[in-house]
Amino acid sequence: xxxxxxxxxxxxxxxxxxxxxxxxxxxxxxxxxxxxxxxxxxxxxxxxxxxxxxxxxxxxxxxxxxxxxxxxxxxxxxxxxxxxxxxxxxxxxxxxxxxxxxxxxxxxxxxxxxxxxxxxxxxxxxxxxxxxxxxxxxxxxxxxxxxxxxxxxxxxxxxxxxxxxxxxxxxxxxxxxxxxxxxxxxxxxxxxxxxxxxxxxxxxxxxxxxxxxxxxxxxxxxxxxxxxxxxxxxxxxxxxxxxxxxxxxxxxxxxxxxxxxxxxxxxxxxxxxxxxxxxxxxxxxxxxxxxxxxxxxxxxxxxxxxxxxxxxxxxxxxxxxxxxxxxxxxxxxxxxxxxxxxxxxxxxxxxxxxxxxxx
Numbered sequence: 001x002x003x004x005x006x007x008x009x010x011x012x013x014x015x016x017x018x019x020x021x022x023x024x025x026x027x028x029x030x031x032x033x034x035x036x037x038x039x040x041x042x043x044x045x046x047x048x049x050x051x052x053x054x055x056x057x058x059x060x061x062x063x064x065x066x067x068x069x070x071x072x073x074x075x076x077x078x079x080x081x082x083x084x085x086x087x088x089x090x091x092x093x094x095x096x097x098x099x100x101x102x103x104x105x106x107x108x109x110x111x112x113x114x115x116x117x118x119x120x121x122x123x124x125x126x127x128x129x130x131x132x133x134x135x136x137x138x139x140x141x142x143x144x145x146x147x148x149x150x151x152x153x154x155x156x157x158x159x160x161x162x163x164x165x166x167x168x169x170x171x172x173x174x175x176x177x178x179x180x181x182x183x184x185x186x187x188x189x190x191x192x193x194x195x196x197x198x199x200x201x202x203x204x205x206x207x208x209x210x211x212x213x214x215x216x217x218x219x220x221x222x223x224x225x226x227x228x229x230x231x232x233x234x235x236x237x238x239x240x241x242x243x244x245x246x247x248x249x250x251x252x253x254x255x256x257x258x259x260x261x262x263x264x265x266x267x268x269x270x271x272x273x274x275x276x277x278x279x280x281x282x283x284x285x286x287x288x289x290x291x292x293x294x295x296x297x298x299x300x301x302x303x304x305x306x307x308x309x310x311x312x313x314x315x316x317x318x319x320x321x322x323x324x325x326x327x328x329x330x331x332x333x334x335x336x337x338x339x340x341x342x343x344x345x346x347x348x349x350x351x352x353x354x355x356x357x358x359x
Contacts, residue, residue: 021150021298024252024261026067031249031263033059035081036271037207041089042082046167046187048091056080056091057271062217065245065254073246077116077217083267085204087165087189092116092215096183098222099174100229101136107157110134110141111218111243116186119256121212122199125353126259127153129198129212132161136184138168144198148257150298151350165189177224205267208275214262215248260291260353286320286337287355290347293335297349306333306349 034057042050062077064070075095082089094116103113110133111117121129127147134140142161147153166188172181192204205211220243221232231240245254249263266275300307308328322337322345332349339345345355 021295021302022253022255023295023299024258026069026250026252028063028067028250028252030261031060033057033081033213033248033263033265034268034271034275035083035088035265037267037269038082038084041084041087041189042091042187044089044165044167044187044189046169046185048080048093048169048185048187052082052089053080053091055271056082059215059248062215062246062248063250065216065247065251065256067250067252073217073219073244075219077246079215079248081265083204085192087191088195090118090186090188090190090215092186092217094183094185094217096136096172097180098177098229099136099170099172099181099184100222101139101174103135103139104137106139107141107143108139110139113218114220115218117216117218117256118188119214119216119259119262120195121259121262122195122205124210124212124259124355126212127350127352129259130195131155131256132188132190134166134168134186134188136168136170136174138166140164140166145257148259148351150257153257161190161194163191163193175229177227177229207269208266210264210266210275212259212262213248213265214251214256216256217246219244219246260287260351286322286345287353289320290335290337290345290353294347294349294351297333301349 036055038052038055040052042052058078058080060078062073064073077092077094079090079092081091101113103110113135115133115135117131117133119129119131129145130142131145132140132142142159142164144156144159145153146156169185170181171183173179196202199205221241222229223232233240249261251258251261268275297306306328320337322339325336325338327334327336334346334348336344336346345353347353
């Protein structure tokens, strides 16, 4: 999908991607998941064998965070979801021959070890979104992001999830290099009473509403040393090898905090009843073009200032269905597309994306 934006905006070429601000690459389509409603959610014990889970389809297999042009993960990961009136339920299974975790205090930086993570942006504007990480000990790091780090966002570590239910199940032995394990599973129940804080309305989602989400697995190469697991080091430099990042929907770069790259999760009652519209709008290509406007402006601002001349910023052949309106002032800029009938999409200098019906 992003390749369409690169073609439409030829001035965003390979030279731009060597600058400090990284632009996502690749042409991977953003993935969808249909989250089915159940009258009663599963018992959260980490095993994913509750009868309620039979209603949920497994997701696509996780891929490298950079996209399909990179090798498939060496171990399989999938997730599934359900919802009821009280909670969003998330389950995940990870093949794992070497179960390893040592972090055992809440809000430790869990991704410094192997973990499973979710990211949820309820209203899809890329601001005010949630992150949770959990390891094979069941230790959790939960935080709220005011906006992506690239736009000066802050991580609020003190934020928590009252009423969260979480559990892990280990098919093997933890921290024991003497055997080969099968894997581990994660089960979470996240109350709507917490998630509604950043949603478009109180309570659970409406039927066919979509939220932007992604899921990540951080995985390190391990070696056994004196009967314990240790992160593998480069034989020449002695430095620890970088972790692998495997995700549900590819980001196009090694960075999770690009919420515009996350997948679309639709909340449905019946698996036979598909959502009314794909990707949450009738104009997914225009959504991507708006984001490339934003990337271009970030590049320009690195060099000193925003692009201020609309003739440079809005080439004649935009491919937009709606007429673009560009406004700039000393505080920043905003690009707006008006489709008529009150339907408007826009993006601004802080990467805040809006797609709404004006009333």
